[in-house]
Amino acid sequence: MSSIAPVAPELVIALSALFTLFSDAVFRRRERAGAWIGAVGCLLAAGLSASGGSGLTLFGGQIAVDGAALFARTITLLLATAFFVWLAGAGLRGGGVRQFAALAMFGILGALLVISARDWVVLLLALETATMPAYVLMGFERRADRGLEGALKYFLFSMVSSVVFFYGISFIVGMSGSTSFAATTLQPGAIGLVAAVFVVAGLLAKLSAVPFQWWAPDAYSAAPAASVAFVSSIPKIAGLIAFARVVALLAPQARGLTVVVAGAAVLSMLLGNLAAYPQQDLRRLMAYSGIAHAGYLLVGLAAGTAGGLRAASFYAVAYAIPSMAIMLIVAGVGVRLDDFKGLASRRPYLAWTMTLLLLSLIGVPPLAGFTGKLFVFTAAISGGLLWVAVLGVALSVVAAGFYLRIVRAMFFSEPVGTPTAPAPSPLSVAAILLCAAAVVAVGVMSSPLLSIIAFTPH
């Protein structure tokens, strides 16, 4: 058994996904059983991931679990557990919970492999496994007018970015004569930098960072909120970890790569924060917020230090938890800002939970978002990016402005019309409350988490 230990969580998820696909034979028409299988599978896999520890390798080093992978896999699986518990409680308005859950599980499988991949081809395959189910999830409401349009935009753009990524890899493999990270050697000069920039560009698109961000607002605003909750949060952790590995691997060999990353960071923070302000559709607002937070992640990576990678990994979690929980609340309440007006008087607990999550995204201490920003900016300033950090904190005030618009709608405004959203099920509320508790816990008790995150050299 010890030989497959590094991929034990992946195996559990793969089996759960297959079981879910064919579960109608067992559970008949009880669709939500699919979500329950997902929740149990993810929790079991999280336990295996946590107890498996780090320092494992498989397939001649193509897959390796270091501290960062241990951290990212476990958190991804716990977050996915919360998502499936929510799904089991809330269901989907158009039905299809079983298929939805199976697709999400395949996406998680890909994300887990992205986290521990140490080989260019494995990384490419894992990225595709993580992304392809997302195309379907984004277009899950087939009857919605713009559902297909958004999914198609997402699909086309994602394929293009994968091709760009693949093109970059082909250069790298050609130069180093091997597909493994460990053997990667870039030729000095322009060709090495071009290869590195192609690879990074492909990954920037997966993180929805500038200049490859423009698919996100359109795709998100055409998709069901539950899909956005999943796609905008859980794969981001995996994407960031892969990005961190690639930057750590290529930056020493390709001078100028960190400048590209820093530039993308600055533009993402600027565009995301400024464009989020006027949005009335919360899916669009959270899409721009995601672009802005991708910028903060990249600030940590651009620092190019071990501390920077660690900070960015922590920040990815500090972003993903509240971001997913907010979209889950949106899925229950409504996607328009007007739907949130007067929520405090209708569902005070939901309104306060939403407030806590938004405050974390603003970066108010002692919540996770603050701790993440503290680490990222510390890494940035120590890496000589003082002005990037100053810009980042200044823009976080702008961010406070648009996040507080939601708080103002909930607390300071009267409801518009008669709200039609049904009362949320206790189970879905429990999942959201767990996320809120995690936001507090991750912020206050960052020390144990930080001690796990460590990137081993390739």
Next chain:
Amino acid sequence: MSALLTVIVFLPLAGVAITALIPRSRGGSAKWVAVTVMAVDLALVAWLVANFDRARAGVAQFVVNVPWVAQAGIRYHMGADGISLVMLVLSTLLGLIAVVASWKVTDRAPTYFAMLLLLQVGMNGVFLALDFVLFYVFWELVLVPMFFLIGMWGGTRREYASIKFFLYTLAGSVFMLVGIIALYLATGTFDITALAAKGAAGVLGIGFQNWVFLAFFLGFAVKVPIWPLHTWLPDAHVEAPTAASALLAGVLLKMGAYGFIRISLPILPAAARAWAPWIALLAAISIVYGAAVAFAQTDLKKLIAYSSVSHMGFVMLGIASLTTVGLNGAVAVMFSHGLVTGMLFLVVGIVYDRAHTREISELSGLSVAMPVTGGLLAFASFASLGLPALSGFVGEFLSLLGSWESRVVPHWITVVAAFGVLLAAAYMLWMVLRVVLGKPSEKVAALPDATLREVVMLTPLIALIVTVGVWWGSLLGYVDPAVRAVLAVFGRAA
């Protein structure tokens, strides 16, 4: 006894948890929870004062210091020296009084009292934190409950005022965060005590100190507030409900001045000396500008708000003097302004509750129609304008004396600032003349006077205002050793 400060800071958080569980139908019980928690908190602080070693008031006592985020060098480090202790007394006393003053609040009462309790956690913590990250946590924590207090229970322009308050102060403090990080990277520690030791040892270059000082200045000066960063204050004070106004003026403004004393001066002494004349200049402008604008106000709350800008100018003048006398004066003004302005807002609240107006032109003859309320307003106004034998006099006198003695503040600035004392007397007396004296106006004539609860709640403030005014030593005995410790780095200070 190292757990005592932790209990004092976080006890109100337990109160928040309890009030959150109160069902809406039993909302009336929230105030009992709040008043109990605040009273116990104040009692603990009283115990702290009784067991405080005054001979060692210059060093932090009741220290708790354990690792928090070991990887980043962040510690859970709190302690109280003389200055902290005085501010803590102010914060917990006004916190309790604010709850009593809100006794008639029935609109979403559990949430209201939960916000007051949460605010108390931040206020207490700021004055005790000795780790920079911990300090920042408490510093920012204050924003959230105050945002909701103004936005949910405020006046007609509450939404605008609450968002302006939040964004303005956040904008100042995020630059402080950059300064904190830069300081950490230069010294390897977030510990305020250790940083002060490095500051005294002259480890940090003057160029670096100047930049970090500027970053901290933005954070602290917005909070104080110093002209021209004061524009959030009149909106927030006027729109906030009575208790929140009292806490905003009484405690929150002190956080900024406390930051200068606890952090900017000891850690960045060279920059502090270089910046002192400019801060003194801004302080003098604040004093005169605040007073001049107060003259023009027709709304009682706005008048008090601008008088706060003026009085906080005296605090900054005393700090900028870098003298023992001046800094003693600054802390004395902080304490006294907290008592006096807290009381002024509470008395105006009593009037507003009944008359539903704060327009000076519509109020007159309080002394006839509501003799007790009128007397309280007159008393607080006299304390505010700096009548000798009341607390307001001591601090402003010492502040001006320190700034005159100071070798960094030009004499002419002191002269300009002193002019502010005259202005304060003028606008306050003119207000008393119009509101308290004269024939009762139509709005005031049939109003009931202050109730026993309202009088009792103000009694501790009156007692302290008189005690400090008559017997300065009672306050400065705690403050002076701590001030000397802060100024030790500047050599022969006075």
